[in-house]
Structures are given as C-alpha cells and as structure tokens.
Amino acid sequence: MKKDVTIVGAGLVGSLLSIYLSRRGHKVSIYERRPDMRKEKMSAGRSINLALSDRGIKALEEVGIMDAIREIAIPMHGRFIHNADGNTTFQPYGKQGQFINSVSRGELNKKLMDLAEKEGAEIFFDHKCVSIDWKANAISFETPGSGLITRNSKLIFGADGAYSAARLQHQLQHDRFQYQQYYIDFGYKELTIPPAEDGSFRMEKNALHIWPRGNYMLIALPNTDSSFTCTLFFPFDGEPSFASLNTKEKLRAFFEKTFTDAFRLMPKLEEEFFTNPTSSLVTVKCYPWIREDKFALIGDAAHAIVPFFGQGMNCGFEDCSVLNGLMEQYGDDWTTILERFQQLRKPDGDAIAELALNNFIEMRDKVADPKFLLQKKIEARLHDKYPLKWIPAYSQVTFSPQIRYSDAFRNAMKQEAIMQQVMAMPDIDRKWDSEEIEAAVLKRLTG
C-alpha cells in the first residue's frame, strides 16, 4: 500500500529521502522552513564545503543520481598541510586512486531538490513546522501567506537538521526521551580564497588544505569556479579567539603571522571576517528516533555531529540507503522498518559522533606532528601488505561503506591502542618498516 509521506526539511537528506520514497511509489510532500534557495539568493557564509565520500556516493548511486552530482564535485586525494614554519606536506587519504570530493552545500542541495521534484515530490517552502499531534497524525506549519495550516499524514520524517523542529516536538511529548546537545568551545567562520586573475586555482586544486595550529586550524576546499572556501575553526573565547580578534589591525597581524601563505591569497579577509557569522558546532544524540509506524528522525535531526570527519552528510545519505534496504525487505510493514532502522543506525550515529569529535584534535594538531606522520606511514604500509587485516581508521570510515561506523569505531580504538604501543618502542624512527614491528602489530591484532 502506497502512502502519503510527509518530510520536514528540504535539505540534503530530506531531498534525497524523497527520491528513495518516490521511487517506491509513495506520494511525498516536503515542507521546508526557508524560501526556495533556487530562486532567492542564499545567505552566504555558513556553509562549510562538504566532503562527499564513499558512503554518500553509494547512496546516490543507489538511486542513479551520482552522475548528475559528479559534475559539481572536485576530487581531493589527500591533506595538503601548511605548517607553521612555511613548509608543506602532502598526506594521501588512502591508497592510490582513493579520494573524497569537495562539493558546495548549496549547489548540491539545489540539484537534489530538482531531482526530488522530477521524481514527483512536492516541496512547500516557507513552511515552518510548529507542532505534531501523533494521535491525530496531524502536523502543523506556520506560513507567511496562509497563517497556520495543518496537514494529515500517517508517516512523517523529521529531516530538518541539527536544530530540528520535528525533534523538539518529539522531545517535548515523548516520555523518557533521551536527549543530549553538546557544543564544543570552538566556532567556525567562512572565508574565501578567490581564483587567480587568469581563472585558475591559487593552490593545489585536488586536495583538502589544512593549516594546523595546535588549538585551532584553517582549512580550504576547492570550488568549481576555481575559488577555495576556507573555514577557520577557532575558540570562541580566550587568546587568540573570535572574541580577541576584534579589530582589523589585530586580525591582519594575526593572520599574516599565523597563516602567512593563506593570508596573501585572501583580499577580502577583513570584510568577510567581520561580516560573516560565527557559527557554533553541536553534537546531538537522542533516543528513540521513531514512534511506532508514524514518525522517524533521520540525518542530522537524529544525530548531528561536528564536521571534522567529513561524515555528516555521508551519514545522513547512508541513513536513506539503509532505510531503502529495509523498505525492500519489509515492504509495507512500517512498524518493522522504522524499528529496525533505529536499531541499526543508533549505534552507528553514536559511533560517528565520537569519531568526528576525536578527529578535530587529529586535524588541528596531530597532522603537524612528525611522530603522527610516522604512525600514519606505518599504518599505510600495514594496509598495503595486509589490506584486509589492517585498514586505517580513516579508510574504514571514508572508503569502506561495507564496514558499519560502530565497527569502524571499535576497530579504530583497538588499532590506536596497538599503535600507541608500537610508537613507544625503542628506535621506532629507524625500524618502523622492519619485520619486528610488523610481527608485533600482527600478534597484538589477533591477540
């Protein structure tokens, strides 16, 4: 039996979800709080570029739209590290041929909306979800034109992101709702490196650039117009911080000294820094995600994470793919579909949340540490020789959609413990590629 399905939120996950549902014959209505970004000019400055990787790609391929998306994606083969002393190093993400993709959130979202509508979904913009009455299967929206309107829907998805209005209704009405929102003490601000005068990229195009500076970092991802979208991840308070860089002079002096090469490529630094918003970074965990066969949270609304593993969107797209598998398996039995969805994805959402928090320290600090780079070199060598026995954590998360996040997290913990022991071995600098080290790792791995 085909259903009238309501999706709250026409973001990346809501739009993709509608495509999956439309393909199975359901009639989908999407209600979006914002105006249509395809018509209005987007508010700039809040859109960390996204890193589309294998889990997201798999979900897009599953509905045959990856080719359309690939047109706006730029491959990044590794981290291009800009050290404080002016030296640079390149650290590949995985094995030869493995890469992640820089995509603009706005461009991707517009493309997904177009595809969603093409598949039959109807998108209602400027509709703000203000209440859900589960007993009556009713959901209400505030609209600028028609005031408060109420729609009946037996199946509602909350795909409205980290600050989900659908989740808030659920939180306020569900007994014993487990809920946690956790903000880190760092915010982010978007900056730009424009194209060169001849229209070319001003830095290596096919890489994710990082300026790791211990407690904070700058990153840059390439855009199709040859610019780079930069993001400064920086403390809200203290020295230095968003609070302390409060004049153009302080800002210039700080950037010139700290991010010298980037500074020279940012002609609009002052304007952007003092105009663009400073955004916060939240992790949200909650449970349950569902109500009987009536409601489910999906994507960031269920499990918002910090962006440091580049997995927020990929995880949300994987949610859609998992749900699709369950629709295939259980047909119209939505009670089972939603129950299994939650059961499968809750531990995975929790795992990627922890991995993402941990990766901030890796990106902003460890990647500048020769000891850490040696560790990565040892792990890459192990992966080469034993491609199934030793898969580096980054590769498990990014390039191995067949490994669940929760398994990747467990494996990562175990591998990190082994590597800590290995790195503490005497003369590791000299004998890092010796058989002794290899044997020690393998013994601990199977032990």
Added chain:
Amino acid sequence: MKKDVTIVGAGLVGSLLSIYLSRRGHKVSIYERRPDMRKEKMSAGRSINLALSDRGIKALEEVGIMDAIREIAIPMHGRFIHNADGNTTFQPYGKQGQFINSVSRGELNKKLMDLAEKEGAEIFFDHKCVSIDWKANAISFETPGSGLITRNSKLIFGADGAYSAARLQHQLQHDRFQYQQYYIDFGYKELTIPPAEDGSFRMEKNALHIWPRGNYMLIALPNTDSSFTCTLFFPFDGEPSFASLNTKEKLRAFFEKTFTDAFRLMPKLEEEFFTNPTSSLVTVKCYPWIREDKFALIGDAAHAIVPFFGQGMNCGFEDCSVLNGLMEQYGDDWTTILERFQQLRKPDGDAIAELALNNFIEMRDKVADPKFLLQKKIEARLHDKYPLKWIPAYSQVTFSPQIRYSDAFRNAMKQEAIMQQVMAMPDIDRKWDSEEIEAAVLKRLTG
C-alpha cells in the same frame, strides 16, 4: 538596592529560596503551576519520601526554620536490610549519633509555603510559565482565570524542578546551551505499609528499610502517622518488570515470593500497584544556569538527579545556602553573585548526579553482599581510628556539609580504588582488622 524577584515554582527549593530573599529585604513573587496543595487534596502516589540530611538541615538552620521542620521528621539511623532469604541486617549510616530524617514531601512543602508567606513572599497558584523574554525582563504565565498574563521582573529564578518550564525557555533561546536529559531504564511506584491496629509502626521505626534484590529493590521510609511509604524501583520492561506484572495474580505471586515480609504488611498492594502511576527517573545536566544578572536556574531545574543518594532536596537547599553566602559577600552585585553561584555549584551538581546514579547499584545489589558489608566494616573501622583521614563516601556526602560534592566525588573514587585493592588481598576475611591492612590503606591514601 532591593529587588522585585520572581521565582518560578513553589516547590521545596522555590519556597526556601523565597525565605532567604525575603530576609534580605527583596520583594518576592512565586508563580506555581499547580493549585495550592494546602487547600486541594494532593494527587497521591508520586512522592518518594525524602531523606533530609546535614546539607539540607544546615540550609534550614541558616534561616532559623529547622525547629519547625524537625516536628515532622523521623530520624533513621541506618539501613535495615531485608534479605531474600528472610534474614535481616542493620547497617548504620555513620557513627553513633549520626542519622538522616524521613520527611513527607507534601508536609514539608506545605510548611515551607506557610513560612515563605509569613516572611512576605506572595505565591500565585495555577500560573504556568509559558515564556520568558530576557531582553524585555518579561515573563508570561497561563492562568485559568485571567488567560495569559505578563509580569516584568529584572531577576527571575527557575526553581520549577526536573521538568522546568523556565529551563526550556532558556534552552530554546540561549546560544550554545549544553543540555542532557538521561533516563534510567527503571521506574518507581509508591506503595504503603499502614500502621498496626494499635497505631504503632509495623517495622523498626528509625531506619530506612531496603529489600535489595539485585536488579531492583523495594524501600520503605517511616511517616509520622506510623505508616511507611514504600517505593518499588523496578525495570520498565523485561522479566520481572512493570510491564510483566500485569495481573493481580502475577503481582501477588511475585510479591509474596520476592518481598515476603513486606507483602504481608501491604493489604492494599493490588489497588495501589494498579492505581498509582509508574514514574520515571531522570538526570538533567545543563549549562549555563544563568543569564547575566537576570536569571538563574536552581535546584532540580539546574541539576535533576536520581533519588538513590537521598540528596536531591539536600542539594537544592544547599544551592540556596550557597547563594545566600554570595549575597552576603557581594551585596547588590547580582552579575557576580550569579556568575559565582554557577561556577561553584555546577561541578557540585555534576558530582552528586554521578554519585546518585552509582548509589542505585549499591542499594539494590551490593548491600546484600557479605563482601560489601565487610568492606563497609573496614571503612567504618578506619573512620573510627582516623576520623579526618578516612571518611566513607556516604558520610562525606551525607554528614559533611563542609566537604563539597565535587571533592566528595573525587575522594570517593580514590577510596573505592584503594578498597578494591584491599578487598582483593588474600585472607581479607580473617585479617580485615589487622595492622597490615591498615598500613596498606594509609600508604595508598597518601601515595
């Protein structure tokens, strides 16, 4: 400069707080969602009896109202343990002369309201807080008579408990609000052991009775009318659970077998079990608790905890006492008063939350374990001989208001680690009171 202060909630903490504020000359208005419990009949069955102990007593003495409260308090000198095999043991709470006090939440609350009004506070009942506008210093309430009313107030306290409406407004409007609500998988239900026909207590009066049964437990606290208020802490689901005891026959059979002696003293078991609500148990952590000099959360609204250490009310009363000390120190500088209040009490609230969760396992399981009782005996002996060096965790929390919860928590962790080592020593049963053991403990304590 004296202020018009608004308190949301006329519960235990709101009422006591108003007394402190009135004493300092502030004009206090309390808005309470419920009707006046002194006029209406209270809805029964949701009121774990409270254990008033030294922190709460200190706060009540500070405003000179402890004598009035003592009239409705019954001393409990220790845990009276009803084992599954029918044997009983008595475990004193502290040293000779130390005890906690059983008080009825309803009686205590009524008394505190009377005292609050006597001190000059005005209490508005049937006023449900529905919004707070911090910029406008405005707070709105829904009333049955007058609809929505708005009051102006430059200083607002949210003292409206674990499900605080004031906190929800704060959560929804404060950027980067850290928030966590965590429910355990256990609920509770109130039951009664009535007085004997001659009006006497049917069990030992001056004790907290526990029927520890591993995964769950029954407790009973004495009332001034010679009855006991019993509370069953029990899983929501599984076997056995609130869900599984779904017929009178199953209930009777289970109680008769599991709580044999208590069962014989509960003539209304079936009626109460199937009429009284099953309530849930939540821990709430949040941050910040304050907004400039305008607003503060206090008591359960700031730090709801599970009841297993008997510290929820005591912690809330201690909040009032700490705030009072800060008013003494900083006069009218409410920015500093509230900032220091949060800074002092947040770590203490977090600590007692953890201690309370841990104590559930101690109460429901460990107190029935001879090994645990031996450990307590060793700790009591150490405390006797070295009263300042070794204070058992329970005594630090319950009988030592001079030790902050956060220090007690740290000490407790350290002491527990030492005792784990001691209990693992060979022949500990035989030489528990030897000098060897004593020396081993002291060495680790100072090490």
